[in-house]
Amino acid sequence: MPYSYEFERPALAVDCVVFGLRPSAQDSAALSQPSSRLVVLLIERALQPFEGRWALPGGFVRIDETLDRAAERELVEESGLSIAYLEQLYTFGELKRDPRERVVSVAYFALVNPVEHVLAAGTDAAKAEWFDVSTLPSLAFDHGKIIEVALERLRSKVRYRPIGFGLLPELFTLTQLQKMYETILDRPLDKRNFRKKIASLEFVVATEDTERGVPRRAARLFRFDQAAYDALSRQGFDLELI
Amino acid sequence: MPYSYEFERPALAVDCVVFGLRPSAQDSAALSQPSSRLVVLLIERALQPFEGRWALPGGFVRIDETLDRAAERELVEESGLSIAYLEQLYTFGELKRDPRERVVSVAYFALVNPVEHVLAAGTDAAKAEWFDVSTLPSLAFDHGKIIEVALERLRSKVRYRPIGFGLLPELFTLTQLQKMYETILDRPLDKRNFRKKIASLEFVVATEDTERGVPRRAARLFRFDQAAYDALSRQGFDLELI
The missing domain is CATH 1.10.10.10 (Winged helix-like DNA-binding domain superfamily/Winged helix DNA-binding domain)
Structure with a gap:
């Protein structure tokens, strides 16, 4: 077979933007008029790089699993959530997005209900928490940008699907x-x-x-x-x- | 740095679905009433696997280029076309999509005008030609599926962008x-x-x-x-x- 793949290979990862709805604190008791907030799941990184910073749940793709399967596995490992909807979002491949080396990340976005039970946390996650999308902390890698793209997709797609x-x-x-x-x-x-x-x-x-x-x-x-x-x-x- | 990436890595490629409009043969002279066909650019593979079969222009991503840059480079190398519009489509990561080994492909879709001048053909392309999207030949890899997804995106997106x-x-x-x-x-x-x-x-x-x-x-x-x-x-x- 006249094939040799001589290029150095980027590492391949998946990252997941998980959205949920949470009743606003002030009137969470009033079930019939639930004013709600859009929240996103973040994990606190237990390891370098960006140790202690908040990041999207995710990790490296294994050679014997599809991209969808890798996203599902990372979500189970790092959140324990059961996912109502999952779709591939966009693939992020800027050269310096990871300080270690070239990592290309296939991002997914997911929807869950309810948002309550987050078991958290795999090998590189210290804890997991929900954050209001309008008041996000400073995020690791390019994860702030990934959440922006996911929000844009959600807001556009919800109108016709x-x-x-x-x-x-x-x-x-x-x-x-x-x-x-x-x-x-x-x-x-x-x-x-x-x-x-x-x-x-x-x-x-x-x-x-x-x-x-x-x-x-x-x-x-x-x-x-x-x-x-x-x-x-x-x-x-x-x-x-x- | 407590980091070692121990997983075997998939190879990473880009593939490009290039659409153009071509006047229908029977009335291409009648400029004011140009009935037209949607066509897609295919290259004939000069190498194994799928030697002699038609495929999308594309190739492996280099360690020092972004995904967008890789798509642009492959389009220049394999078609010489100047591209009016390029966007990332979807990333295809099924396990057996390439018979050689695991190759994950980030697909792009592009629009060009006019469709005439195809210079063709890089290292692994024997020639390049435009095909009517409704009468495509049997394609290499999962490229038939990639074109389906691109058509769906084009038909949906053209209505609101x-x-x-x-x-x-x-x-x-x-x-x-x-x-x-x-x-x-x-x-x-x-x-x-x-x-x-x-x-x-x-x-x-x-x-x-x-x-x-x-x-x-x-x-x-x-x-x-x-x-x-x-x-x-x-x-x-x-x-x-x-």
Whole structure:
């Protein structure tokens, strides 16, 4: 085989931007009106380089695993979270992004619900915590830039794909649904127009259930119907959610 | 430095999906009504593996060049084309995608105008040719899959970003503009609605020129104004082109 690969090879890593929604502290008790914040999972680095700095969960890709599998493995090892949605984001290959040597990183973005239980922390993670995306600490490597790109993707994609449901519990109120969009898009939506839009979407389905712990005027619970969405999607249905 | 990277490393490559528009053979003379086809650039492999098969232009990433730079270098070496638009598409990392060993490929997609002059061909390319995307030959590696993903990105992105102008000459008629969208989206657009939509876009600007070689009723020529688009874009202008 007339093949010799004579080039020095970059190391190959994956890094994961995990987003979640968290009720704002001041009114987390008011379930029917949950004002929420968009948060991202960071781990504190236990090793050099950037020891003690916050970073995205991630690590090197093994020779016998796909990129998706490497991202899933790192998320389990470093967070213990169960992931509702995972997609490849972008591959970052600037020459000096890692002070040790050339490391190319395939970044992923993931959505989880709920955000509560972070087990943390693998070999190179001291602890794991959720941070409000608007008040991030100074990050290791180019991870601040990676989060910016992930936020841009999330804000753009949530408008024409039903990925935002990955941030909600399986059953949700229309108020929770609206707050999810408002939190991601960072602007208020008109309630009347929003409800009219949602009512037109056959894949947001009312259930028989209402929210719990609310004695009267409890709101109806809805669910996302993946099969109904897939069927519409195959017909070339043009989704513009918001 | 307590760091040792003990894993065996995949090789890292870039592959480029280059799209162009070509007038359909039967009416290439009728400049004002150019029915067009979407074509993609392929090179014929001069070496194993897949010797003699068609493949995307591409090659291995050097340790001292960024991913973008590697894509640009391969395009110059293997096609000589000047590229109007280049963006990273997706990174393909299936385990057996290359029969030699593990190769992870960062795919790019590019737009060019015109499609005519392909100089071709680097070390591992025997010749280069344009193929209609609807009648592709059997391709090397997973390059058929990569082209599918690129087509999906192009068809989706052209609707909300002005990237399609990269497929047109600097000055174009509104008929050319409409045919470009029709060719990419693979469906006819209503002329009246299309013209109304375009008239509302401040970044599609009429020039003083009209098309050449047409003695009477020559159509007005337009240009894309990047600065006007950027200004609108910064105001959070919501582009829905088509």
